[in-house]
Every structure is written in structure tokens, then in C-alpha cells.
Amino acid sequence: MSDTNRQWILASRPEGKPTEDDFELAEGEVPEPDANEVLVRMRYLSVDPYMRGRMRDEESYADPWEVGEPMRAGVVGEVEESNHDAFEAGDVVTGNLKWAERSLALGGELTPVDPDLAPISTALGVLGMPGRTAYFGTLEVAEPRPGDTMVVSGAAGAVGSVVGQIARMAGARVVGIAGSDRKCDWLTDDLGFDAAVNYKEEDVREALSSACPNGIDAYFDNVGGEITDAVFANLNVDARVAVCGQISLYNAEELPTGPRKLGTLIEKRARVEGFLVGDFAPRFGAATERLGQWVSEGELRYEETITEGFENAPAAFIGLFEGENVGKQLVELD
Amino acid sequence: MSDTNRQWILASRPEGKPTEDDFELAEGEVPEPDANEVLVRMRYLSVDPYMRGRMRDEESYADPWEVGEPMRAGVVGEVEESNHDAFEAGDVVTGNLKWAERSLALGGELTPVDPDLAPISTALGVLGMPGRTAYFGTLEVAEPRPGDTMVVSGAAGAVGSVVGQIARMAGARVVGIAGSDRKCDWLTDDLGFDAAVNYKEEDVREALSSACPNGIDAYFDNVGGEITDAVFANLNVDARVAVCGQISLYNAEELPTGPRKLGTLIEKRARVEGFLVGDFAPRFGAATERLGQWVSEGELRYEETITEGFENAPAAFIGLFEGENVGKQLVELD
Numbered sequence: 001m002s003d004t005n006r007q008w009i010l011a012s013r014p015e016g017k018p019t020e021d022d023f024e025l026a027e028g029e030v031p032e033p034d035a036n037e038v039l040v041r042m043r044y045l046s047v048d049p050y051m052r053g054r055m056r057d058e059e060s061y062a063d064p065w066e067v068g069e070p071m072r073a074g075v076v077g078e079v080e081e082s083n084h085d086a087f088e089a090g091d092v093v094t095g096n097l098k099w100a101e102r103s104l105a106l107g108g109e110l111t112p113v114d115p116d117l118a119p120i121s122t123a124l125g126v127l128g129m130p131g132r133t134a135y136f137g138t139l140e141v142a143e144p145r146p147g148d149t150m151v152v153s154g155a156a157g158a159v160g161s162v163v164g165q166i167a168r169m170a171g172a173r174v175v176g177i178a179g180s181d182r183k184c185d186w187l188t189d190d191l192g193f194d195a196a197v198n199y200k201e202e203d204v205r206e207a208l209s210s211a212c213p214n215g216i217d218a219y220f221d222n223v224g225g226e227i228t229d230a231v232f233a234n235l236n237v238d239a240r241v242a243v244c245g246q247i248s249l250y251n252a253e254e255l256p257t258g259p260r261k262l263g264t265l266i267e268k269r270a271r272v273e274g275f276l277v278g279d280f281a282p283r284f285g286a287a288t289e290r291l292g293q294w295v296s297e298g299e300l301r302y303e304e305t306i307t308e309g310f311e312n313a314p315a316a317f318i319g320l321f322e323g324e325n326v327g328k329q330l331v332e333l334d
Numbered sequence: 335m336s337d338t339n340r341q342w343i344l345a346s347r348p349e350g351k352p353t354e355d356d357f358e359l360a361e362g363e364v365p366e367p368d369a370n371e372v373l374v375r376m377r378y379l380s381v382d383p384y385m386r387g388r389m390r391d392e393e394s395y396a397d398p399w400e401v402g403e404p405m406r407a408g409v410v411g412e413v414e415e416s417n418h419d420a421f422e423a424g425d426v427v428t429g430n431l432k433w434a435e436r437s438l439a440l441g442g443e444l445t446p447v448d449p450d451l452a453p454i455s456t457a458l459g460v461l462g463m464p465g466r467t468a469y470f471g472t473l474e475v476a477e478p479r480p481g482d483t484m485v486v487s488g489a490a491g492a493v494g495s496v497v498g499q500i501a502r503m504a505g506a507r508v509v510g511i512a513g514s515d516r517k518c519d520w521l522t523d524d525l526g527f528d529a530a531v532n533y534k535e536e537d538v539r540e541a542l543s544s545a546c547p548n549g550i551d552a553y554f555d556n557v558g559g560e561i562t563d564a565v566f567a568n569l570n571v572d573a574r575v576a577v578c579g580q581i582s583l584y585n586a587e588e589l590p591t592g593p594r595k596l597g598t599l600i601e602k603r604a605r606v607e608g609f610l611v612g613d614f615a616p617r618f619g620a621a622t623e624r625l626g627q628w629v630s631e632g633e634l635r636y637e638e639t640i641t642e643g644f645e646n647a648p649a650a651f652i653g654l655f656e657g658e659n660v661g662k663q664l665v666e667l668d
Contacts, residue, residue: 061601224596243596260590262558263580265608267395272606274599 005030007100008313010065014055017251017321022055023314030102037104039081040093042310045331046074046124047317048158049222052250061276070098074124076113077103087112094123101310101333118295125158125328126302127291133244133277134162134220135287139170141242141275142218146171149212151231154222155196156183158328159244162291163220164193165300172218175211177204177227179323186326191301204230215239223248225258232261241272251321303327309334339364341434342647344399348389351585351655356389357648364436371438373415374427376644379665380408380458381651382492383556386584395610404432408458410447411437421446428457435644435667452629459492459662460636461625467578467611468496468554469621473504475576475609476552480505483546485565488556489530490517492662493578496625497554498527499634506552509545511538511561513657520660525635538564549573557582559592566595569602577608585655637661643668 004027011024033039051073054065065071079091084107087093093110097103113123125131137159144150144167152167154160155176164174164187176187176196184196195211197204204227208216215236221228224246235241249256265272280287294300305325307316313331320329338361345358367373385407388399399405413425418441421427427444431437447457459465471493478484478501486501488494489510498508498521510521510530518530529545531538538561542550549570555562558580569575583590599606614621628634639659641650647665654663 221596224594228596243599246594246597246600249594249597256594257591258594260558260580260583260592261595262555262562262577262606262608263583265577265606266580266610267608269608269610269613271608272596272599274596274601274603274605276600276603279603 003030004028005100005102006310007070007098010055010067010069010071012067013057014052014251016253018052018055018314018318020314020318025311031104033081033083033104036084036107038079038084038087038093038107038110039102040075040077040095040097040105040110041080041102042075042077042097042100042333043092044076044121044124044333045099045310045313046128047313047320047329047331048074048129049245049247049250049320051317052321061278070100072096073099074129075103076120076123082107092120094128099313117292121304121306121328121330121332122295122302124330125304126162126295126300127288129277130158130328131162131291132280132284132287134159134166135291136277136280136283137220137242137244137275138163138166140280141273142167142220142240144170144172144218148172148217149175149214149236150218150220151175151177151208151212151216152220152222153177153227153231154245154247155187155193156180156323156326157222158325160220160222161187161191161302161327162300165191165294167218167220168192168194169294169299175208177208177223177231183323183326186303199227205233208234218242220244221246225249225256229259229261232264235264235268235270237268237270239268239270241270243272243274247321305329307331337364338362339434339436340644341404341432344389344401344403344405346401347391348386348585350587352386352389352648352652354648354652359645365438367415367417367438370418370441372413372418372421372427372441372444373436374409374411374429374431374439374444375414375436376409376411376431376434376667377426378410378455378458378667379433379644379647380462381647381654381663381665382408382463383579383581383584383654385651386655395612404434406430407433408463409437410454410457416441426454428462433647451626455638455640455662455664455666456629456636458664459638460496460629460634461622463611464492464662465496465625466614466618466621468493468500469625470611470614470617471554471576471578471609472497472500474614475607476501476554476574478504478506478552482506482551483509483548483570484552484554485509485511485542485546485550486554486556487511487561487565488579488581489521489527490514490657490660491556492659494554494556495521495525495636495661496634499525499628501552501554502526502528503628503633509542509550511542511557511565517657517660520637533561539567542568552576554578555580559583559590563593563595566598569598569604571602571604573602573604575604575606577606581655639663641665
């Protein structure tokens with residue numbers, strides 16, 4: 001790594017699907033840590049679908065990024081210099097930092113990562129935000145019960161793949177929806193999903209009818225749009241829907257429309273609830289511990305799609321909207 | 335009343351808004367009660383929006399009516415003859431009977447009405463199914479809390495008018511949406527609503543913004559469609575939406591479409607839940623008692639729109655979709 005410090009800047013607000021032109025690679029000096037600050041060298045950068053919202057000039061739960069300013073992401077890195085008592089050079093840490101080869105952070109913004117527990121990249125995936133999202137969204141919102149049929153969309157992603165495995169542990173029959181046969185095979189053969197639907201090849205509504213002969217009791221939605229319409233057509237009485245993401249709509253420039261669904265909710269006495277993992281922050285510790293235990297016992301499997309090289313971060317992000325990743329999409333720096 | 339017995343038959347399944355041609359008045363013999371049966375002379379017939387669903391040839395929570403067969407409704411009537419121990423001639427009863435001047439019912443299908451407690455017509459309104467729908471939908475689904483702002487659509491109807499008053503008792507600031515200035519004045523001047531929006535005269539989204547300066551914490555939806563879209567645009571974090579009815583969509587022949595809302599639910603961590611009052615049947619007694627107490631103490635006010643004459647029942651039903659009723663719409667027989 002050179003002495004200059006590269007970072008990605010938001011060059012322009014995308015219209016529709018982001019392109020590489022919306023990102024600009026800038027070079028600068030390596031920053032010097034001030035009092036209580038830590039200099040972190042990035043090892044892994046997390047790209048996540050929700051970041052598309054931060055590229056818009058709209059208020060939402062995550063503040064918009066400014067054009068011409070650096071973007072931020074979950075990062076795992078190594079401490080190079082520390083002016084904070086809790087960290088020393090060589091420590092592995094995670095935090096929400098700039099898309100930059102080296103960043104400064106206050107000690108309080110960083111969480112230590114124990115490299116002996118699990119590969120450090122998992123702090124951005126199964127043992128990080130996506131894993132905790134799956135944990136709370138499944139157990140606190142979708143609430144699968146033994147004997148339930150639970151469907152998860154975006155099932156081969158970082159969140160969905162964990163959702164399905166937790167729902168299986170809770171006694172549910174789990175059906176995943178994903179976008180390739182390779183992903184579907186991974187879900188059923190490696191992760192223990194009971195069935196999987198390839199939405200690019202099958203009529204989702206019909207495929208769900210046959211994969212869910214007793215209807216759908218719980219649904220974890222990562223994608224929205226027509227896939228979700230198909231799930232709603234198969235909901236059972238007392239169904240619960242956890243709304244986590246709507247990736248199929250994130251690049252829409254017009255307000256997306258679709259069939260009105262509230263009438264279905266009456267007939268089915270169904271509950272639909274959106275959630276943000278951040279609202280569960282006081283319980284992150286317990287969730288991460290439980291997830292780590294499941295991983296170490298082999299109860300919870302995960303996969304990572306690694307894009308090599310800091311310069312390829314925008315491509316990795318854009319690939320999320322093509323469904324190129326299996327499991328957690330990361331960017332790895334040398 | 336003549337010795338012949340008139341009853342309304344479903345003549346045809348409506349396309350779009352029902353017309354009087356969809357109903358046929360048939361004459362027959364007055365039926366004779368068999369063992370355990372009771373002959374009931376109708377005094378009041380309840381017409382309710384949900385009946386529109388029963389006119390379709392589609393499975394739903396209420397079975398479809400058959401063309402050429404009598405329709406059914408909540409009825410208050412007087413026992414003319416009884417072969418059941420629990421009832422005698424002159425008793426006032428309520429039950430789900432045919433749209434007929436006289437009907438037979440098994441004793442177990444009837445509930446006694448005490449004419450000394452309240453006007454007997456209230457067994458179809460504030461102390462009947464609509465009142466209980468408001469009670470459970472408000473307290474168990476929308477869950478207004480002290481200091482909340484709660485909005486109710488169809489606010490001047492049989493259900494909505496009770497919803498708003500219960501939400502006020504629960505400590506919420508209540509804003510009603512209704513379709514005329516007369517209705518809005520009734521809500522604010524007589525029922526104690528804090529504000530009312532006339533959706534036929536105002537831009538609902540803007541009117542709600544100014545009537546709900548702190549946003550909307552709870553919403554009781556009787557109407558769906560564009561009014562509900564306007565409410566969703568003003569929801570607060572942690573909002574609850576109780577979906578009771580979608581009257582604006584009941585006459586649609588095509589699947590209604592509108593803006594997709596699940597993304598809003600994520601940002602607002604909002605919960606949307608459909609319900610049917612029948613699911614609360616084991617607790618109807620307690621609800622009716624509480625509602626009756628509020629009525630007798632003057633805490634809960636109600637109004638009835640009475641259409642005179644059995645022959646006018648279809649017109650009364652059709653009028654529901656024009657918003658002609660204030661409070662509970664009933665048909666009264668001589």
C-alpha cells in the first residue's frame with residue numbers, strides 16, 4: 001500500500017441504477033491521528049443495498065451522502081496508530097468508516113474484532129450487521145413458529161441466508177427465493193432450506209403455491225415488488241411479514257406502484273411490520289454472541305463473495321443490484 | 335304487515351357499484367317454526383360495507399351469497415312464535431338472519447336484546463358488530479397511547495365514529511376523515527374529535543399535515559385507496575395501522591393498484607395489521623358491556639341513519655358507497 005491514501009467520493013447522484021461514473025477515486029495524504037483517535041487500515045469494506053438510499057438527496061433513516069464527499073460503510077481493518085487507550089497497533093477493529101484505504105476514527109466509534117473466534121470478515125456479515133438484521137427480524141418480527149411455513153426473499157444474500165437457517169432452527173419449514181439455480185442449490189443442499197424458487201426462471205406465484213402446499217405463515221422480505229406480490233397471494237390467516245428491504249425498488253426513479261394489499265391483510269388478519277436493526281442496538285451483544293455460537297457449532301453456515309481490490313468497490317456495490325453475490329458481498333484490500 | 339312474507343334475493347352479481355337491479359323482492363309464505371326454532375319478525379336490518387364482498391363469487395372470510403338465494407344480515411326483531419325454551423313471543427332478539435320480514439332461527443342463533451338498556455337498534459350499531467369492531471380494532475390493533483395522534487378514515491360511519499371516541503378516551507389526539515362538512519362538524523362539535531378533514535373538499539395529504547403537526551402515530555383504516563396513501567405519507571416512526579375496511583375499493587372490478595408502501599414501513603418501523611372482529615368473539619360480552627356503560631354515561635355518542643321501509647333496503651345498502659349515512663345505517667320496518 002502506497003503512502004498516499006485513496007478514497008471513494010460520491011461523484012454524482014445516480015439516476016436509476018448506479019454506474020461507475022457516480023463514483024470518483026480521489027487520492028490524498030495519509031491522515032495523522034489526533035488525541036483519542038485511531039488510524040485504521042482497511043482490510044474489508046462492506047457494500048450493502050441500503051446504501052442506495054444514501055445516494056439520494058432525501059431524508060431517510062440514514063442520512064444522504066453529499067456529492068463530492070466520501071461515502072461511509074462498515075469496515076474491518078487493522079489499527080496502524082492509536083492515540084486511544086483501548087487500542088494499539090495491530091488490533092483488528094470494525095466500525096462505520098469512510099470508503100478509504102486508511103481512516104481516522106475516535107476510539108469510541110470502533111469495536112474490537114477477535115481474530116481467533118472467526119475469520120475477521122464475518123464481522124461485516126454473519127456476525128455483523130447482516131447477521132443481526134436476520135436475527136432480530138426473524139425472531140422479533142417474522143416470528144416463525146414450529147410447523148410454520150416461512151418464505152424469505154433475497155434468500156441467498158447476506159441477510160436472507162441467515163434468516164432461513166434461523167427460521168429452520170425455530171421449527172419452521174423454509175422456502176427461499178433467489179435468482180439462480182446455483183443459489184437455489186446452495187440454499188437447499190448446503191443451508192438446509194426445504195425448498196427454493198428461482199424467480200428468474202419460474203412463475204413465482206405458482207412455484208410458491210407448490211413449494212408451500214400449506215400456505216405461507218411468515219415472510220421475510222428483502223426485495224419487494226412483484227416477488228412480494230406473489231408471496232402475498234399465498235399468505236395464510238395470521239401471517240406475519242417482516243419488511244427488511246426492497247432492493248427491487250431501490251433504483252426506481254418514479255414512485256413504484258403495484259397491487260393494493262391492505263384488503264388481503266383484512267382477510268388474512270395478517271401483520272406487516274418494517275424494522276431497522278439499529279433499533280435493537282441495546283441487544284446487539286447478545287445477538288452476536290448467539291450467532292457466533294451457532295457458527296462455531298456448525299448450525300449456521302455462511303458464504304462470502306469477495307471482490308479483490310479497493311478500486312473495484314463501486315463494481316461490487318453495483319453488482320448487488322444484479323444479484324451477483326452469494327452470501328455477503330465484501331471488498332478485500334491486499 | 336301482511337300474511338305474505340317478503341324477502342330480498344340476490345338477483346345478480348354486481349359489476350362495479352351495485353344497482354337496485356341486483357336485488358329482487360320475492361314474496362312467499364310465512365314460515366312455521368319447527369322444534370327449537372323461533373319465528374322472528376324483523377324490526378331493523380343492518381346494511382354493512384363488508385356485504386359487498388359477499389356479492390362476489392369469490393372465497394373470502396364471509397361466504398359468497400348465491401344468485402337467486404336470500405341474503406343475510408344482522409337483524410333486530412321480535413319473537414312472534416317460539417319453540418325454544420329460552421325465548422317467548424314478544425322477546426326482542428338479534429341475530430344473523432335473512433333479509434326477510436319474517437325469518438326462522440334456531441334458538442342458539444339468537445341473542446336477547448334488553449329494550450330497557452338502550453334503544454334496540456343499537457344492537458346493530460354502537461352496541462353491536464360495528465361498536466365491537468371499533469373497540470377491538472382500536473384497543474388491540476391500533477393501540478393509541480396517551481399523547482399519540484390517531485387518524486381514522488370513514489370517521490363518520492358506524493365504526494369510525496366509535497373508534498375516534500375510544501381513542502380520545504385512551505388519551506390520543508384524534509383526527510377524523512369524512513366526506514362532508516356536516517359529518518366533519520358532527521365529529522368535532524358532537525363527538526369531541528380534535529380535528530376533521532373533508533376529503534371531498536381538501537387535499538387530504540396537506541390537510542393531514544396541518545391537522546397532525548406532530549405526525550400520525552396510529553391509523554384506523556376503513557376506506558383504503560388514496561385517502562390511505564395520504565395517511566401513510568404522514569406516518570411517524572413506530573406507527574400502527576389497523577386495517578378494518580377498504581370501502582373505496584370494494585366496487586373495483588380490476589385489482590386496484592397504488593403506490594407501493596412497504597419501503598415506508600421500513601423507514602418508519604411501522605406495523606400494519608388487518609383484523610376481523612369475529613376473531614375476538616370469546617370477548618364480545620366484555621366489550622359490549624363496556625360499550626354499553628360508556629353509552630349510558632354519555633362518554634360514547636352515536637347517531638343512526640334510518641331508512642324507512644323494507645322495500646328500501648337495497649337503496650340503503652347502495653347509499654353506503656356514496657357516504658350517505660352518518661353513523662350507523664339501518665333499515666327500519668313499520
